[in-house]
Amino acid sequence: MAGAHVAQAQLSVRDLTVRFPTGRGTVQAVNGVTFDLARGASLGIVGESGSGKSVTAKTLMNLLPRTAEVSGDVIFEGEDVRQLAEQGREHFWGVKMTMVFQDPMTSLNPVKKCGEQIAETLRYHLKRAKKTALAEAEDLLAQVGIPEPGKRVDQYPHELSGGLRQRVVIAMALACEPSLLIADEPTTAVDVTVQKHLLDLLDTLRRDRGMSMILITHDLGVARGRCDEIAVMYAGRLVERAAPQTLFGDSRHPYTDALLRSIPRIDQPSHTRLEPIPGRPPELINPPEQCAYAPRCRFAQADCLESIPQISGVAGMHEFACFHPANTDRGREALAANLALGRTAAGLEITGSGGSS
Amino acid sequence: MAGSGHAPLREDLDVLLSVRDLEVEFPVGKGAVVHAVSSISFDVAEGETLGIVGESGCGKSTVAKSIIRLNDIKGGTVDYQGHDLARLKGEELRRLRPDLQMIFQDPISSLNPRRKIRQVISEGLAVWGAERGSWSQSRIEELMLSVGIDPKFGDRRAHQFSGGQCQRIGIARALALDPKVLICDEPVSALDVSVQAQVLNLLEDMKKRYGLTLLFISHDLSVVKNVSDRIIVMYLGKACEIGNANELYEHPRHPYTRALLAAVPEPAPTVDVSEGDISGELPSPINPPVGCRFNTRCSHATEVCFTEEPAMQRVGDSDHYFACHHPVAVSINA
Numbered sequence: 001m002a003g004a005h006v007a008q009a010q011l012s013v014r015d016l017t018v019r020f021p022t023g024r025g026t027v028q029a030v031n032g033v034t035f036d037l038a039r040g041a042s043l044g045i046v047g048e049s050g051s052g053k054s055v056t057a058k059t060l061m062n063l064l065p066r067t068a069e070v071s072g073d074v075i076f077e078g079e080d081v082r083q084l085a086e087q088g089r090e091h092f093w094g095v096k097m098t099m100v101f102q103d104p105m106t107s108l109n110p111v112k113k114c115g116e117q118i119a120e121t122l123r124y125h126l127k128r129a130k131k132t133a134l135a136e137a138e139d140l141l142a143q144v145g146i147p148e149p150g151k152r153v154d155q156y157p158h159e160l161s162g163g164l165r166q167r168v169v170i171a172m173a174l175a176c177e178p179s180l181l182i183a184d185e186p187t188t189a190v191d192v193t194v195q196k197h198l199l200d201l202l203d204t205l206r207r208d209r210g211m212s213m214i215l216i217t218h219d220l221g222v223a224r225g226r227c228d229e230i231a232v233m234y235a236g237r238l239v240e241r242a243a244p245q246t247l248f249g250d251s252r253h254p255y256t257d258a259l260l261r262s263i264p265r266i267d268q269p270s271h272t273r274l275e276p277i278p279g280r281p282p283e284l285i286n287p288p289e290q291c292a293y294a295p296r297c298r299f300a301q302a303d304c305l306e307s308i309p310q311i312s313g314v315a316g317m318h319e320f321a322c323f324h325p326a327n328t329d330r331g332r333e334a335l336a337a338n339l340a341l342g343r344t345a346a347g348l349e350i351t352g353s354g355g356s357s
Numbered sequence: 358m359a360g361s362g363h364a365p366l367r368e369d370l371d372v373l374l375s376v377r378d379l380e381v382e383f384p385v386g387k388g389a390v391v392h393a394v395s396s397i398s399f400d401v402a403e404g405e406t407l408g409i410v411g412e413s414g415c416g417k418s419t420v421a422k423s424i425i426r427l428n429d430i431k432g433g434t435v436d437y438q439g440h441d442l443a444r445l446k447g448e449e450l451r452r453l454r455p456d457l458q459m460i461f462q463d464p465i466s467s468l469n470p471r472r473k474i475r476q477v478i479s480e481g482l483a484v485w486g487a488e489r490g491s492w493s494q495s496r497i498e499e500l501m502l503s504v505g506i507d508p509k510f511g512d513r514r515a516h517q518f519s520g521g522q523c524q525r526i527g528i529a530r531a532l533a534l535d536p537k538v539l540i541c542d543e544p545v546s547a548l549d550v551s552v553q554a555q556v557l558n559l560l561e562d563m564k565k566r567y568g569l570t571l572l573f574i575s576h577d578l579s580v581v582k583n584v585s586d587r588i589i590v591m592y593l594g595k596a597c598e599i600g601n602a603n604e605l606y607e608h609p610r611h612p613y614t615r616a617l618l619a620a621v622p623e624p625a626p627t628v629d630v631s632e633g634d635i636s637g638e639l640p641s642p643i644n645p646p647v648g649c650r651f652n653t654r655c656s657h658a659t660e661v662c663f664t665e666e667p668a669m670q671r672v673g674d675s676d677h678y679f680a681c682h683h684p685v686a687v688s689i690n691a
Contacts, residue, residue, distance in 0.1 A: 048549040161638050191412035191576060193635055196620040218550060221622030262554035264583035266621055270602035271561070272583060276554035280519050 009036035010212055011060075011180060016072035018055050018064065018236075025285040029055045031236040032072070034311070039179070042206060042213040044223030044244075047233035050281055053216045056233075057182050060214075061099050076180070095125050098173040102185040104165035108157040114141070114168045115153025121175045140171040145201055163194035167201070174205065181206070184216045199226055220263065224248060229316075232256050235282050235292035238311055242318040252318065252325035254297045278348060291323070299324045299334045300344040363398050364669040365599045365678040373437070373570050374424070374538060375400040380432035381419050391642045393419040395594040396433070398669075401538075401587075406564065406571040408585030408602065410578055410617070414639060415591040417574045421540045424572070425457045426450060437538075455485060458531035462543035464523035468515035474526050475511035481534045500529040503566070504559060521552035528559065532567060539564075540572045545580060557584060578621050582606055587676070590614045593650040594642060596669070600677035608687050610672060610679040612657050649682065657683040 018030040030052040037043050047053040058064050060074060062085045074081040076097065084092050093099075101107045109117055118140055119133035128136065134153065141149035144167040157165055166186060173181055183202060187195035203226060206213050217223050223230050224244050231241040232253065240253040251257045261275045279296040291297070294304040303323050313319035324334035338344045342351070366375060381394040394416040401407045409417040422428050424435055426442060435442040440453060461467040468477050479497050498508040504525040506518075515523055524544060531539055541560065545553040561584065564571055575581045581588060582602050590598040590611065598611040609615040609628065616635040618628040637654045646652050652662040659682070667680045 048551055164638070192578070192620040193412065193616060195622070196634075197636075199622075219622065220550075225622060259551060263550060264554070264557065264579045266579040266582060266606065266618070266623060268583070270582050270585055273561075274554035274558055274583065276558055277551040278555075280521060280552060281549070 010039040010077055011037040012073070012075040013056075013060075014073040014075075016056065016059060016074065017070070018052075018059055019069040020065075021067060021069070022285070026069075027284045028287060029068075029236055029284060030059070032310075033233075033236075033238050035231060035238065035241065036316070037180070037212055037214065040206075040210045040212055041229070042215060042227045044227035044230040045214060045216045045233060046218065046220055046223050046230055048218060048281055050235075050284065051233040052236035053233050054184055055236075057099065057184050057214065057216055060182060061093055061097065063099075091125050094121060094178075095176040096178055097180045097182065098176070098178040099182040099184065100166075100169050100173050100186045102188050104162060104169045104189070105157060107169050108165060110157055113154055113156055114160070118153075118168070118172050118175055121172055125176050136175070137171070140175055141168070144168075144171045144174070144205070145197075146171075161194075162190050163198065166190060166194075166198055170198075170201065170205075174209075177209065178211060180212045180214070182214045182216070185218070186215070187222065188217070188219075195222070202226070220248075220259065232259075235287065236284060237292065237308075237321065239293070239322070240320040241311070242320075246318050250327055252320040252327060252331075253293075253322050254299045254324075254326050254331070255293045256320075257326040258296075258298070291321075294344075295346045295348065297346070298338060298344060298348070298350050299326065299331055300338070300346045300348065301334050302345045305345055362668040362680075364671055365596075366398055366400050367402070367676075370400075370402040371404075372400045373403040373405075374572075375436040376420075376424070376433065377436070378433035379420065379423060379430065379435065379443075381416070381423050381428060382431045383428075385643065389643050392594050392645055393642060394423065395645070397591075397594075397596050398433075399589055399596065399599060401570055401572065403537075403570055404564075404568065405587065406573055406585045408581035408588040409572065409574045409591060410576065410581045410588060411591035412576060412617075412639070414593070414642065416594040416642075417591050418542055420591075421459070421542050421572055421574055424538075425454065425459055425540060427459075455481065455534035456536050457538045457540065458534065458536040459540040459542065460524070460527045460531050460544050463547050464520050464527050465515055467527055468523055468530075470515050473512050473514060474506075474518070477515070477526060478530045478533055481530065485534060497533075500533055503532075503563070504529045505555075519552075520548050521555060524548060524556050525559065528556075528563065532563060535567070536569070538570045538572065540574075542574045543576070544573075546575065546577065553580070560584065578606075578617060579623075590617065593640065593645055595650050596680070597651065598677075598679040599669075600672075600679075601675070604675065604677050608677075610677070610684040610687070611651075611681045612655050612683075612685055613651050614679075615685050649680075657681075657685075659683065 013033060013035050016030055016033040020027040020029055033056055045053045059070060115134055115137045118137035122128040122133040122136055138149045138153050141152055146152050146164055146167050187198050215223060215227055230244055230247050231238050234255050240256045258277045262277050264274060277296055282292050289308060291304040291309050294300040301324055309321045309323050311319050311321040325331045338350055343349050377398050379394055379397045382390040383393055384390050411417045423430050430443045475497055478500055501508045506525050545556050548556060573584050585602045588602050588605050589596050592613050598614045609618055615628060635654045640646055640653050648664050649662040649667055652658045661682050667682045669678045669680045671678050
């Protein structure tokens, strides 16, 4: 099963590690991230700011600054993506693998008409003639659901609403018919009703074109309905990966578990007391050799402070990186022991209320 | 979408803040004006949390800023304990302002980067002196402790704290003058999800501890529901629905409210997702649609919606009001 899964993978990321040297020390932004993405599948990467989700995406897109120290393998359709840059293959990114960013206003050129910007992509990568490219651009605007595409090609980004601008960015990313689209917080800057339309659009386009997608978001709800699989990142590590139903219904990593409990839910009555996660995400400069979540974790035991749990489990099914996983006997024992003591091995004071059962 | 009329104003309660026919316009040159808020009426009872929800550009922040006079009011009244905040000027306004404090969306940029946070928190007390509680080191330390900031960090500056901590400091600053009303404009939108719950719980605790009345503005429907007793849904400068938080989410009567609820990535279980879609773009607030302002995007719209502005009407004898000619039917099985 696991072998078959790997063989079908379109994108294979192995032990990806990214470090940024700074004046204060080396930032360990991404630590040993490993995952596969099957052709036509969608993967959600969920995490807070600083969790490494965007750095992972930028590594795939070869967008990291030169100072970044990268190791590990990124294999896409049999090609070593990290070597492509050295070989000068600039037509790989933007053609086979493209990206949509969070803020459409800053990813569009403010002094160029929308149509021209899309046409530019086609002319640069696919060497289309100017006229053909412009006609194709109009067609693409129609495909992403922009009303009156004939009029919009001649408009500048500031003349469009935020939702329409993001559609233009999506049209641009789709221009060369990529086989993988990376969307980094594509709907964070827009309102909920627009968000729904954009996510619906990405869904439809992905299915129609048999394209794969990596959706990066901080919003668990966004990833839930739109992805075949969700990967949760914390402090530069992948801590849990599962299908949405499993992740939301039977999470294993205490961070995922706590995150789901801390978010206000629309189906809870008002004034429901939230269960916050104590503390805050760790510094990524010189982190200690321990589970990065241990200082905030209600389950933490002595072994959590001695080594870093590696992600394990059945690839493609449910993987997690924890010694005392939530919703298991081992986890329940750890929590019961901590509750009896009133504190965890990391010194966090805990009480009976809240936390995982 | 209308929402004119005084139906939602309550008389039988201990009302602390009562807004009547509030109108705010901003000139944008060449004689054009943005109709940011058009004839909104609502009230807030003492000790209540009123949530204001709506998409960007609906006027929710303008309503909040008008109440503490951060922008000019064109028409209407804002009654606070017998004073009309909309008309007050000079010293009279200055004397009332400490009663109404605000916390903002971006916690870091709302703190002066050059000041020690002890100074940031105590500035209001230094200005008001004995009139609003005495300025003392122990008072500042008590405030810091109550929001969960260790007083030993009092000499640090804003950039040395995380976003969540800065928001706590902003809350401590707002509480320093012992206000009656706390206006929170998107207070958790800039925070990481794991920190949001800490700040939301802190606001609830502070509300109880200091007997505050809260006005809570957010675009996040789940967050608003969690903190609010009552909620106003706004669209293009008008209120379209006002009601008890649980009731409003369970039985939305305005098509726009239903559309909003259906668009939440994890929609409310009782909302019919298939029917709740809205299409098209938000019309310009410079030339808002005549009649119901939601008519350009509403699937229920008929002729009357383009000619006549619907007035606020009450659902039975409940605390639930909506402004729509063709309200969403209440599902019986729900």
